[in-house]
Amino acid sequence: MSVRVISDTCTGCETCVPACPFGAIEMRDGKAFITENCTLCGACVEVCEFKAIERTEEAAAPVADLSAYKGVWVFAEQHKGGISSVTLELLGEGRKLADKKKTKLSAVFIGHGINGKAKELIAHGADIVYVADDPALRDFNDDAYAAVLTTLAKLHKPEIILAGATAIGRSFIPKVAANLCTGLTADCTVLDIDPETGHLHQTRPAFGGNIMATIVTPNHRPQMATVRHKVMKKADRDDARKGDIIDVKFTASGDVRTKVLKTVEEVSETVNISEADIIVAGGRGMASQKNFQMLEELAKVLGGAVGATRGAVDEGWVPYSHQVGQTGKTVCPKLYIAAGISGAIQHLAGMQSSDVIIAINKDPDAPIFSVATYGIVGDVNEVLPIMIKKFKEMRG
Amino acid sequence: MNIIVLVKQVPDTSEVKINRETNTLIRDGVPSIINPYDRYAIEEALRLREQHGGKVTAVTMGPPQAADALKEAVSLGVDDVVLLSDRAFAGADTWATSYVLAKGIKKIGDFDLVIAGKQAIDGDTAQVGPETADMLGIPFVAYIRKIEHVDGKKMVAERLMDEGYDVVETSLPALITVVKEINQPRLPSLKGKMKAKGLKVASLTAKDIGAEENQCGLKGSPTKVVRIFPPAPRGQREMLKGPIEEQVGAVARKLKEQSLI
Numbered sequence: 001m002s003v004r005v006i007s008d009t010c011t012g013c014e015t016c017v018p019a020c021p022f023g024a025i026e027m028r029d030g031k032a033f034i035t036e037n038c039t040l041c042g043a044c045v046e047v048c049e050f051k052a053i054e055r056t057e058e059a060a061a062p063v064a065d066l067s068a069y070k071g072v073w074v075f076a077e078q079h080k081g082g083i084s085s086v087t088l089e090l091l092g093e094g095r096k097l098a099d100k101k102k103t104k105l106s107a108v109f110i111g112h113g114i115n116g117k118a119k120e121l122i123a124h125g126a127d128i129v130y131v132a133d134d135p136a137l138r139d140f141n142d143d144a145y146a147a148v149l150t151t152l153a154k155l156h157k158p159e160i161i162l163a164g165a166t167a168i169g170r171s172f173i174p175k176v177a178a179n180l181c182t183g184l185t186a187d188c189t190v191l192d193i194d195p196e197t198g199h200l201h202q203t204r205p206a207f208g209g210n211i212m213a214t215i216v217t218p219n220h221r222p223q224m225a226t227v228r229h230k231v232m233k234k235a236d237r238d239d240a241r242k243g244d245i246i247d248v249k250f251t252a253s254g255d256v257r258t259k260v261l262k263t264v265e266e267v268s269e270t271v272n273i274s275e276a277d278i279i280v281a282g283g284r285g286m287a288s289q290k291n292f293q294m295l296e297e298l299a300k301v302l303g304g305a306v307g308a309t310r311g312a313v314d315e316g317w318v319p320y321s322h323q324v325g326q327t328g329k330t331v332c333p334k335l336y337i338a339a340g341i342s343g344a345i346q347h348l349a350g351m352q353s354s355d356v357i358i359a360i361n362k363d364p365d366a367p368i369f370s371v372a373t374y375g376i377v378g379d380v381n382e383v384l385p386i387m388i389k390k391f392k393e394m395r396g
Numbered sequence: 397m398n399i400i401v402l403v404k405q406v407p408d409t410s411e412v413k414i415n416r417e418t419n420t421l422i423r424d425g426v427p428s429i430i431n432p433y434d435r436y437a438i439e440e441a442l443r444l445r446e447q448h449g450g451k452v453t454a455v456t457m458g459p460p461q462a463a464d465a466l467k468e469a470v471s472l473g474v475d476d477v478v479l480l481s482d483r484a485f486a487g488a489d490t491w492a493t494s495y496v497l498a499k500g501i502k503k504i505g506d507f508d509l510v511i512a513g514k515q516a517i518d519g520d521t522a523q524v525g526p527e528t529a530d531m532l533g534i535p536f537v538a539y540i541r542k543i544e545h546v547d548g549k550k551m552v553a554e555r556l557m558d559e560g561y562d563v564v565e566t567s568l569p570a571l572i573t574v575v576k577e578i579n580q581p582r583l584p585s586l587k588g589k590m591k592a593k594g595l596k597v598a599s600l601t602a603k604d605i606g607a608e609e610n611q612c613g614l615k616g617s618p619t620k621v622v623r624i625f626p627p628a629p630r631g632q633r634e635m636l637k638g639p640i641e642e643q644v645g646a647v648a649r650k651l652k653e654q655s656l657i
Contacts, residue, residue: 021624023407023426036459040487040614043624079559139562142526142536167558171538174490174523178530183491183618186521202619205627206519208409213624220618257535258566261552265560272558278656302657320577326409326517327432327576335656345409352630356656358647364635374650375635376643386644394648394657 002056003040005032009052016044016053021211041213068157069221072098075149075163075173076107076121076129081114085234085275086164088124090227092235093191094162095125097200100193104128106158110148112138115247122243124235129243134250139260140168146175147252153180158222160200162191165226166274177224183217184224187330189231189353199223208326208349229274230332231353273322278304278335279354281324283347284311285340285361286380292317294384295339301391307331309347325350340380343368360384397450397546399441400501401474402512402528403434405458405465409517430465433513436574439581441511442473444546451475453504457485457496463597471584471592478504481599487614490519494527496612499605501532508548510571514539522573529571537566541577 012030024037025044032044032053042055074090076083091107098105106128107121118129132148145168153161153176161176163169165187177184189212190203199216200223206213217223273279280299286292292312299306307324308317324331326346336354341347343359343366351357352371359372360383369375376383408429430438441452454469456462457480466477480500488496501510510529515522522538529536541561542554548568555562556575566572584592602609610616636643651657 036483036486038486039621041621041624046623046625140557142538146530167539167556170522171526171536174526175530175536177523178491178494178527181491181618183489184523184527185619186490186519186523201622208517208520209627211624212627214622215619216622217619257570258537258564261563261565263557263560263562274558326520335651356651356654357630369633369635371630372633373631374647375633376640376647377635378640378643383640383644386640387647390644390648391657394652 003034003038003042003045004054004056005034006052006054007031009050011050011052013050015047015049019047020044021207066219066221069159071104071106071156071158072101072160073106073108073153073158073162073222074126075161075169076109076126077164077166077168078109078111078114078117081111081117083117083120084164084166086166086227086229087121088234089230089232090162090164091121091125093227093232095235097160097191097193098127101159101198103159106130106156108132108149108152110137110145118245120237122241122245123237123239125241127243129245130248131245132248132250136253136256137250139263140171141256141258141260142172142175143256143258144250144252146172146179147255148248148250149176150179151252152248153222161222161224163226165228169226173224173226180222180224182220182222182224183215184226185215185217186226188225188227191225191227200225205349208345209352210345210349228330228332273305273307273324274329274331276305276331277333278302279307279324279331279333279351280304280337280339281307281309281341281351282312282317282339282380283309283341284315285342286312286317287340289315289317291381294380294388298337298384298388298391301388301395302335304333304335307336307351309341309344338368338372339384341368342366343371397444397448397509397548398507399444399450399452400504400507400510401434401437401441401452401454401469402497402510402525403438403454403456403465403469404431404513404516405429405456405462406431406516406518428461428464430468431513431516431518433515433517433574433576435513435581436576436578437511437513438469438472438474439579440543440574442582443579444509444543448546450508453478453507455497455500455504456480457488457493457500459486460599463599466597467592467595468584470595471588472582473585473588477595477597479597479599480605482601482612484602484609484612484615487617488612489617489619490521490523490527491618492612492614492616494524494531495616496602496605496607497524497528498531499607500600501528503600503605508568509546509551510534510569512571512573514573514575525571525573532571535566535570537564537570537572540572540574543578
């Protein structure tokens with residue numbers, strides 16, 4: 001496969017130069033020239049109005065009999081025996097994909113003392129639940145969890161495997177993909193089935209959310225993806241639904257090379273901001289720890305969590321676990337209030353897919369306003385107290 | 397204790413600006429840097445070497461200019477570098493990248509620990525670490541924020557999780573990825589800079605590391621990018637006007653309409 005410029009057709013218009021996400025196109029002698037940085041993504045092919053760039057593909061032979069792979073699977077994540085909210089989102093999305101493919105939806109449920117919860121997964125759309133319930137699986141362990149999922153996948157050959165892009169999913173799912181010699185797409189925000197080929201279209205943000213890429217795994221199975229939290233709609237619950245619960249014995253304990261000595265929940269940081277529906281966040285513009293406390297008050301009034309930019313965390317106003325952005329967490333709440341945040345690209349990457357964004361900043365040209373649903377130009381010290389008072393009144 | 401650090405050269409996204417009209421990246425003059433998370437990996441490797449002795453080798457896969465990232469690693473104190481560079485590696489997804497890195501690491505041999513950053517800031521996948529560990533057949537532990545104890549056979553470390561942290565023990569050799577809380581990376585030393593300046597970075601090709609060409613780069617990648625496009629513009633945006641009291645009132649009404657309060 002290669003991307004090449006058809007010299008005779010190229011008009012030298014330079015449209016493709018900025019369109020390349022990898023900076024791999026230069027102008028040489030008035031024509032576009034593709035340098036070694038090219039990753040063959042084809043973004044330039046789409047933008048060229050003159051059809052002067054072509055991507056040639058050699059048809060690769062499928063490595064396996066793809067038709068032998070059937071069914072959509074989700075990894076049903078749990079925390080201390082409680083089903084994680086991302087699992088319900090995966091079941092919602094998995095059900096849609098399974099219906100489009102006219103196939104079954106299965107959940108793989110791994111942990112200890114979780115047997116009784118399996119029927120909840122059926123109520124939320126699973127046709128089959130594989131339950132691996134064993135004391136050795138109580139704590140998350142890469143080797144053990146990967147062994148369970150890999151063994152089941154080799155045996156039953158699912159066509160698609162989805163997992164949450166959580167700390168757990170992002171840690172062990174790549175091991176499963178490597179072991180199954182198949183592709184894995186991280187952090188997907190849109191999934192769909194190609195009506196022609198039947199392949200899974202996996203769309204994800206890259207470059208801090210500034211470009212979107214659609215990715216397929218054409219010749220390998222299963223097709224695997226981790227899915228971003230709070231983007232997909234949760235499955236509805238229907239306790240009348242029927243399904244099969246299949247117990248899976250855990251036999252790989254001899255292969256486990258890591259062990260969890262203890263788990264610590266950080267009490268001062270109990271609100272996991274990636275789960276919150278409302279986030280009140282502040283940046284360096286808050287100017288002091290004392291001012292930052294206004295955000296905590298506002299969050300309390302709204303029943304939300306406190307977020308922060310890297311700058312505010314570096315100032316020591318709030319712990320790292322509250323950091324939103326590229327080097328912190330990616331969040332997608334229903335409401336995000338950004339106070340004293342200028343809107344650096346790394347911060348926007350972590351929050352710009354929130355449903356409603358309210359930005360408060362005294363600089364009307366602050367980049368945060370480019371993603372804000374509602375913008376208030378003003379000093380946070382003036383705006384926040386009024387906001388707290390107003391919202392308090394409304395909540396009674 | 398011999399340590400291998402995986403580094404990646406990335407565009408400095410803090411310098412990347414967006415053209416809001418066309419929704420494309422403005423990359424003119426954007427410098428290439430060592431992936432910021434990999435700096436923590438380099439620092440941790442140097443600290444372990446200071447405590448336990450041994451050697452630190454930085455490895456990258458990339459085009460010839462990725463040698464600059466390795467030179468910078470040398471200026472920070474890394475002993476040795478390996479550049480895996482071959483036209484056949486271009487267009488690699490995480491699987492094909494991990495394949496080449498694993499082959500390169502096996503070629504280097506004799507290591508106790510491989511350290512990488514949690515993820516790279518251009519792709520943000522966090523997949524190359526765990527996939528490489530699997531291909532090397534060694535255990536993997538992600539998001540390390542503190543190494544508590546390490547000896548020739550095992551390591552105990554704190555792993556940052558969504559709700560807190562775990563204390564994890566792993567046998568060695570292992571591959572770990574680190575988060576920014578683990579340390580404060582040092583600056584290059586003058587001596588290091590001098591050493592880096594005169595350094596000629598030799599590169600290894602697919603043939604040198606015994607990698608099958610059809611497993612490398614785009615050809616060896618199970619995933620294919622079929623489309624790249626700008627994100628959908630956000631819905632309606634509104635800059636509110638008038639006295640602050642009125643603006644806050646307007647926001648409150650809108651939130652109420654949308655049942656957010």
